[in-house]
Amino acid sequence: MSESRSAIVTAATRPAAASFGTVRERYAAALIVGCLAGALGAMATYVLRLQSLAPSWAGDGAMAALVLASGMLVKLLCEQLRTSLSALAVATVVGAALAFAAAVAPYLLLNISTLGGLALLPVFRDVITFLVFGQVPLQVTGYLMAIVYDGATA
């Protein structure tokens, strides 16, 4: 098994250990955990943004808790501080990319005209608002809560 593949396997199966490992393992752990947390946060924030279309069991409280949990997962899965900070950065970038992709997807899937992107501006405004005031703050808060938890249980 090559060194890169070994690092990915270690990061995927034991991210906490990988976060203290070699440089490759730390990068792999930050990428895998960051993508996971970013996807989790982006999906829950999407449901938060479209609450009027969400199923009744996916209320705003439950979805906000999921975004918070995605931030906590970053620190709980990547225990090493620097690796977890990298993972949080990855989660933020991946989460933002997925949020914009999910906003544009219906228009592309259904071939709806966006007047050269003009019709998407209000949607992008909502996406940015939920990113700045929802997804990122909640993930950072969850991350900080996990640091406190780590410290209290150390």
Next chain:
Amino acid sequence: MLIAVSAAAFVATASAQLAWHERDAIGIDATEYRLDGGDNPTVTVTMTVSNPTTAAVTVRPSAVIVYDGRVSEATELTVPRTARAPNGDRTVPAGGTATVTVVADIESGMVDRTAAAIESGDALVSGTFSVTIGERSASVDV
């Protein structure tokens, strides 16, 4: 577990959003007319609602009028704003069809003309149905 819950909520919401964008594809057609005479004559229209979208929709008549041959004020057979669904709102599953019964009042003097229109096949329905997906509502033309 968290990913599964989040993904399930995401898929359900995304399906509802796609359905919301596709709501104009919902088809509402009259399939049968029945005249009920008596002191308070009414017309009962059986309507088939087809929902080709990716989410369940709830429909109810909001402004439906039965006309004689063509849509104009002179050919109105039923009294405006009297159309109602005696069985209440109807939920049509994604990709499914359902039948909605609409009852509307007619004035006593219009009974014969209404009977003739139904007999000759000239009776037609026009108006709007209220379509609800999740907590969002919109009107769809009949």
